[in-house]
Amino acid sequence: MTETGNGGRDNSGGVRSGSRVMRTCLGCRGTFSQDQLVRYVLSPDGDLLVDYRGKLPGRGAYTCIHRDCIRQAVQRRQFQRSFRTPPREVDGNHLIASLEEQILKRILALLGMARKSSCAVSGTQAVVCGFEGGEQFRIVFLASDMSSDIADKVRYKAGLAGVSCYSFFDKGTMGRITGKSESSVVGVRNLPLAEAIRIELLRLEQISGES
Numbered sequence: 600m601t602e603t604g605n606g607g608r609d610n611s612g613g614v615r616s617g618s619r620v621m622r623t624c625l626g627c628r629g630t631f632s633q634d635q636l637v638r639y640v641l642s643p644d645g646d647l648l649v650d651y652r653g654k655l656p657g658r659g660a661y662t663c664i665h666r667d668c669i670r671q672a673v674q675r676r677q678f679q680r681s682f683r684t685p686p687r688e689v690d691g692n693h694l695i696a697s698l699e700e701q702i703l704k705r706i707l708a709l710l711g712m713a714r715k716s717s718c719a720v721s722g723t724q725a726v727v728c729g730f731e732g733g734e735q736f737r738i739v740f741l742a743s744d745m746s747s748d749i750a751d752k753v754r755y756k757a758g759l760a761g762v763s764c765y766s767f768f769d770k771g772t773m774g775r776i777t778g779k780s781e782s783s784v785v786g787v788r789n790l791p792l793a794e795a796i797r798i799e800l801l802r803l804e805q806i807s808g809e810s
């Protein structure tokens with residue numbers, strides 16, 4: 600935990616540094632660019648909501664996208680202090696689960712964008728053949744419920760090409776994104792989109808405590 604010496608500024612006040620709005624994490628008290636933090640707002644009913652995309656109206660509170668910071672903010676009752684009307688109930692596990700869910704949704708949205716811009720290849724055979732043909736995939740998703748033998752085969756091909764494989768979604772979910780009923784393997788070849796997905800995956804690790 601670090602004190603950053605904010606000169607008496609309260610939690611709600613954003614301070615500009617260049618063009619970026621800086622906010623204080625309620626957990627570690629560090630000051631970061633707002634786009635590196637997760638925002639929380641109060642619902643009209645007084646429930647504390649995770650506003651991962653920063654789109655919900657109202658006064659916001661912020662933490663790092665890290666489970667330790669969320670837990671610390673909850674333990675020290677910082678959310679209660681950040682709003683004029685304190686939230687009804689603050690459950691760290693619930694906040695973490697909600698944040699995980701929103702990050703996964705964001706990854707699916709990015710995969711959908713990759714698909715719409717023809718930067719995603721769907722299907723085991725198409726991805727394996729792609730690797731064999733020198734296709735430059737940047738990231739590969741394997742369905743969580745696909746056959747482990749086939750998953751190993753794709754992982755092997757990806758490993759030879761130095762591409763990481765991730766498994767978060769089932770075949771049905773990946774199918775919905777790629778316009779099929781089911782999809783076991785999706786390869787993304789667009790670098791900026793793959794990088795955007797990678798940032799979300801890193802955040803997911805920091806939230807699930809696997810980093």
Ligand SMILES: [Zn+2]
Pocket residue numbers: 624625626627628629662663668
């Ligand atoms: Zn923090």
